[in-house]
Amino acid sequence: MESYQHLSIKEWALEDRPREKLLNKGIATLSDAELIAILIGSGSAKESAVDLARKILKDCRNNLNVLGKKSVNDLKAGYHGIGEAKAITIVASLELGRRRKLTAGEDHSKITCSKDVSAIFQPILGDLHHEEFWILMLNRSNKVIAKNKISQGGLAGTVIDVRLILKSAIDHLASSLILCHNHPSGNVQPSDADSKITKKLSEAGRIMDIPVLDHIIVTDSDYFSYADEGMI
Known part of the structure; x- marks a missing residue:
């Protein structure tokens, strides 16, 4: 050349x-x-x-x-x-x-581990400059029914409405949920706020018989799983 x-x-x-x-x-x-x-x-x-x-x-x-x-x-x-x-x-x-x-993988793929979840969300959220909070809804066979963006925020975080999340799960007849959000900073470790909302949603899910199976935090090159760390 x-x-x-x-x-x-x-x-x-x-x-x-x-x-x-x-x-x-x-x-x-x-x-x-x-x-x-x-x-x-x-x-x-x-x-x-x-x-x-x-x-x-x-x-x-x-x-x-x-x-x-x-x-x-x-x-x-x-x-x-x-x-x-x-x-x-x-x-x-x-x-x-x-x-x-974002539209790829909507073929009711089965979730077997945290890596399956990161494979769905890392391409969607990994390179964003702001935080977004999503939920993955599963049926009784742990196959994906739908994924919904719940909220979008700035660099520091998002506002999470527990009622909105549960309503979405009920509307889709979901048997379980997986939470996911990104950290634009690149730091994959959960914050105190992340852990508080995870606990709050887990408790609400148990009451509604829609268990929260995991909460995944993604960056552009890594992810953190509450379930893998025994924190959920």
Whole structure:
């Protein structure tokens, strides 16, 4: 690719242009940088869209989860050639990817351990800048009936309504619940507030005969399970 350093993408060999490469060779053959270059559309006088995409990825340690945490303003301020429209396109595309993960796995998969729960929620919650509190509702065979977002907060936490959670479980005829929320700080250890709400919901669930089986805390790279630690 060295010979293309000062050429625009339109001047590259046909097979090396990201859009043409996608059409001729399939989307799986494109690198992350080439996919982002398609979103960007064009670079600047000094660098191609692919070069610009590589620079963005390098700054994100070549990690799409890190890129997913960038805001429109982060992208606009950090890169020459990325205006508001291009930044919005990148952010919107990554959000679509997150929402695709959100709808994945809704095939009544069976929960057998905490790792199964983290596999559902880590892609959804792991790279968020704010806390969200979700519940996973299970039938008597521990198969997933539904997952619902109960609340959304700032960096410090969310507000949890026990009645809302139990109503959702009753509406879905759930036999049991698993709680889940994220820690944007990256610290996976539960807070006193986390433990208090876990205890409160567990007690309410016992009264309603809808036991809380676990409470999972996720970050972008790790998770904590109350059940695994014998705390529920």
